[in-house]
Each structure stands twice: as structure tokens, then as C-alpha cells.
Amino acid sequence: MPAGVQDRADTVEMLLPRGEGAALRPAAGRRASRRAGWPVLLATFVTLGLAYGFWYSYAVFLVAFLGEFGWSRSVVAGAFSVLVVVHGLSGPLLGWLVERFGPRAVIAGGGAVLVAALLAGAHIEAVWHLYAVFGVLAALGISAAGWVPSVVLVRGWFPSRVGSALGIASAGIGVGIFALVPVAQLLIDAVGWRWALRGLAVLMAVWIVPATLLLVRDARATAPAAAGRPREAESPPSRPYWTLRAAVRTWRFWATGAVFFAGSTATQMLMVHQVAYLVDHGVPALVGATVVGVVGIGSIAGKAGWGALSDRIGREPTYTLAFACVTASVALLALAGARPQSLLPYGYALLIGVGYAVTAPLTPAIASDLFGGPRFARIFGTLHLTNSLGGALGAWVAGWIFDATGSYALALPIAATMAVLAPALLWLVAPRRPNPAPALVRWERSGR
Numbered sequence: 001m002p003a004g005v006q007d008r009a010d011t012v013e014m015l016l017p018r019g020e021g022a023a024l025r026p027a028a029g030r031r032a033s034r035r036a037g038w039p040v041l042l043a044t045f046v047t048l049g050l051a052y053g054f055w056y057s058y059a060v061f062l063v064a065f066l067g068e069f070g071w072s073r074s075v076v077a078g079a080f081s082v083l084v085v086v087h088g089l090s091g092p093l094l095g096w097l098v099e100r101f102g103p104r105a106v107i108a109g110g111g112a113v114l115v116a117a118l119l120a121g122a123h124i125e126a127v128w129h130l131y132a133v134f135g136v137l138a139a140l141g142i143s144a145a146g147w148v149p150s151v152v153l154v155r156g157w158f159p160s161r162v163g164s165a166l167g168i169a170s171a172g173i174g175v176g177i178f179a180l181v182p183v184a185q186l187l188i189d190a191v192g193w194r195w196a197l198r199g200l201a202v203l204m205a206v207w208i209v210p211a212t213l214l215l216v217r218d219a220r221a222t223a224p225a226a227a228g229r230p231r232e233a234e235s236p237p238s239r240p241y242w243t244l245r246a247a248v249r250t251w252r253f254w255a256t257g258a259v260f261f262a263g264s265t266a267t268q269m270l271m272v273h274q275v276a277y278l279v280d281h282g283v284p285a286l287v288g289a290t291v292v293g294v295v296g297i298g299s300i301a302g303k304a305g306w307g308a309l310s311d312r313i314g315r316e317p318t319y320t321l322a323f324a325c326v327t328a329s330v331a332l333l334a335l336a337g338a339r340p341q342s343l344l345p346y347g348y349a350l351l352i353g354v355g356y357a358v359t360a361p362l363t364p365a366i367a368s369d370l371f372g373g374p375r376f377a378r379i380f381g382t383l384h385l386t387n388s389l390g391g392a393l394g395a396w397v398a399g400w401i402f403d404a405t406g407s408y409a410l411a412l413p414i415a416a417t418m419a420v421l422a423p424a425l426l427w428l429v430a431p432r433r434p435n436p437a438p439a440l441v442r443w444e445r446s447g448r
Contacts, residue, residue, distance in 0.1 A: 053176025088388020110144025111208030156219030167307020177296030298353020
């Protein structure tokens with residue numbers, strides 16, 4: 001297919017609802033595009049595993065910080081909450097950067113920032129150091145190397161199988177949890193948390209930037225415009241498309257944000273405090289880290305499985321099944337606290353791992369179903385903020401409850417309630433129903 005025709009086909013495919021654009025491509029062209037996308041998917045799989053493997057390793061570093069500095073639990077958990085908020089607040093800016101420079105450049109830059117943050121983190125001595133390094137610098141590195149650019153990158157290569165492709169890519173996060181969290185705990189036990197951070201920094205430096213530059217290529221529809229020729233100057237699309245300005249004026253945008261907020265509140269409340277909860281009830285720290293590894297194993301299957309299932313049976317029933325697992329995991333965690341020497345902690349880990357995994361492939365897939373188009377990066381980046389705010393609130397509230405009451409007993413019912421609320425709201429949003437853009441939007445240079 002001639003290059004100009006292929007470029008126009010790619011652009012139109014990204015504008016159409018899920019699955020329709022793929023029909024415009026010849027079968028051979030679709031197969032060639034998917035083959036070219038597999039190295040990108042592999043590199044994204046590993047990069048997400050490393051970036052978010054550190055994210056979830058904070059649960060074991062939290063215990064180390066409590067032991068060395070004697071800070072309150074809400075203070076240490078608060079740094080993670082700041083990390084989550086900054087991670088979310090950077091979403092709209094990342095969307096713009098991805099449109100301007102392409103996902104590849106943003107991911108490589110984020111990897112460099114994350115390495116710098118881990119090296120700086122090995123030298124913290126005060127609370128403000130903790131918040132500046134982990135809450136801000138590490139958050140910027142993770143967000144730039146992580147989810148928003150990766151979603152746009154993978155969606156560009158696999159536009160007709162968004163759920164399945166993102167499920168495979170995000171399964172790397174599960175591998176990262178399974179591998180990195182226990183490794184982090186072993187390093188902390190062997191050489192201390194400062195050298196553990198330095199070891200993780202070396203691991204990130206060896207992979208993220210080199211692999212991104214060598215293996216990742218931006219899809220045509222997400223590649224940066226040629227020098228001197230902004231993408232907005234290209235031929236305008238012939239169909240209406242969603243812009244951020246148009247999306248934020250609709251109730252479905254805000255209701256989708258509420259779904260993401262509730263789901264993230266429930267899952268991050270559990271994920272951040274699960275090790276501390278188990279250690280408080282008599283589980284050794286290394287066993288607690290192993291439980292987190294089991295969460296990672298469960299999430300590997302969950303992320304790939306939920307994404308593919310949602311492409312077949314729909315987003316709403318898939319999301320509901322997954323959050324039923326999250327709700328059941330809260331009950332098992334409460335029982336595990338009463339019987340810490342039993343296998344109940346591992347049963348909890350499997351349920352939360354499988355259940356929470358749905359958020360990785362389905363949040364971008366839901367957003368893509370509702371607001372797909374050439375401005376998807378900015379729209380998803382903004383919606384991602386609601387996801388991050390929910391996670392930050394969940395992590396902080398659980399720590400505050402513990403400091404106020406000496407127990408997580410009140411936090412668990414809150415997590416269960418939010419786990420029920422999230423899928424209930426999704427049925428109201430109904431991504432299964434078409435959501436056409438309200439009117440043809442002028443193809444303007446501002447691209448808002």
C-alpha cells in the first residue's frame with residue numbers, strides 16, 4: 001500500500017469506533033502492522049513491569065521507612081499518595097507531549113527521570129526528602145515511562161484489539177510485582193533499603209532507555225509530525241471526533257471518571273497497606289512480600305484474561321466479575337488477619353491480584369470506546385487523573401484510619417463499598433452504547 005494511502009488509513013482507523021477502522025485495511029496490511037507491533041508490545045511489557053514493579057515495591061519500603069525513621073504511618077503513606085496524585089496530574093501534560101513528540105520519546109525521558117529518582121531516594125533523611133523524591137520526582141518518571149504514553153503507543157499499533165493488546169502489555173506489571181517486590185525485600189534484608197534503591201536504579205537504567213530507543217517505534221497514527229509540518233496541517237478527518245473540550249461537557253466523561261476513582265480507591269487502599277496489615281497481624285515481612293508476589297502472579301493472568309474477555313463479552317460484565325473478586329478479597333484479608341499462619345493470606349493475594357488487574361486493560365479500553373479519536377491522548381490523560389486521585393485518597397485514608405484507631409478495621413469496609421460502587425457506575429456509563437462526537441469539530445492548530 002502506498003505510504004500516503006497507508007497514513008490516511010491509519011488516521012481514519014483511529015477515528016472510528018472500536019473494530020470498525022480495522023475493516024478498512026486490507027488483511028495483509030493488518031497482519032503486517034500487528035507483526036511490526038509485537039516488538040513494541042514486548043518492550044512495553046517489560047518497561048511497565050519495571051516502572052510499576054517499583055510502584056508496588058513501595059509497600060515494602062514503607063515498612064523499612066517506619067522502622068528506621070519512626071515516622072507515622074499516615075506520613076509515609078502520604079508520600080505515596082502524593083506520588084499517585086502527581087502521577088495523575090501529569091496525565092494531561094503527558095497527553096500533549098505524546099501528541100507533540102510521540103510516545104517513544106516520552107517513555108525514554110521518563111526512564112531517565114525514574115533512574116535519577118531512585119538514586120536520589122537512597123539519600124533521603126527527612127520527611128520532605130521522602131515527599132520530594134518519591135512523591136514528585138519518582139512520580140514524574142513513572143508516569144512518563146508508564147501508563148499514558150504506553151496506552152497511546154499500544155492503541156496505535158493494535159487499534160482493533162485494544163483490550164487484548166493492553167491486557168498483554170499490562171501483564172508486565174503483574175510480572176514486575178511478582179519479581180520486583182520480593183527482590184526489593186531480599187535486598188532490603190541483605191544490604192539495607194538504600195542499596196536496594198540503588199540496585200533498582202541500575203536495573204531501570206539497563207533496560208528502559210536503551211530498550212525504548214532500540215525496540216520501540218511509534219505507530220503512524222501516533223508518531224510526531226515531520227519537522228516543519230504540524231500534524232494539524234495534514235488533511236482534516238471527514239467525521240466528527242472527540243476533543244477534550246467537548247468530552248468534559250458530557251455526563252459520561254465525569255461518570256467514567258467516577259468509575260475510575262472508585263475502583264482505584266478500593267484497589268490502592270488494599271495494595272499499599274496489605275504488607276503492613278499482614279505484618280501487624282504476625283506475618284513476617286518477607287512472607288508479606290511473598291504475598292505481594294502472589295498478587296503479581298494473579299494479576300498476570302488477570303490483565304491478559306480480562307482484556308481479551310472484554311473484547312468478547314463487553315466491558316461491563318468483565319469489570320463486574322473482576323470487582324466481585326476484589327470485594328471477596330477484602331473478606332479474605334480480614335480473615336487472614338485472624339489466622340496469619342494459615343493459607344488465607346495467599347487466597348487473598350490471588351483474589352486481589354486477579355480482580356485489581358482489570359483496571360489496567362479496561363480503563364483505557366473504556367475511554368477508547370467512548371472518546372476514541374485523534375485527541376484520545378489528552379482525553380485519556382485527563383481521565384487518568386481521576387484514577388490517580390482515587391488511588392491517592394485510598395492510600396492516605398487507610399493510613400489516617402490506622403493512626404487514629406490503631407487498626408485497619410474501618411478501612412476494609414470502605415474498600416469493599418468502593419469495589420461494589422465502581423462496576424455499578426460502569427453499567428450507567430454503558431461503554432457498549434455508541435457515543436458519537438456531538439458535531440464536526442474544526443481541525444484546528446490548537447487541537448483542544
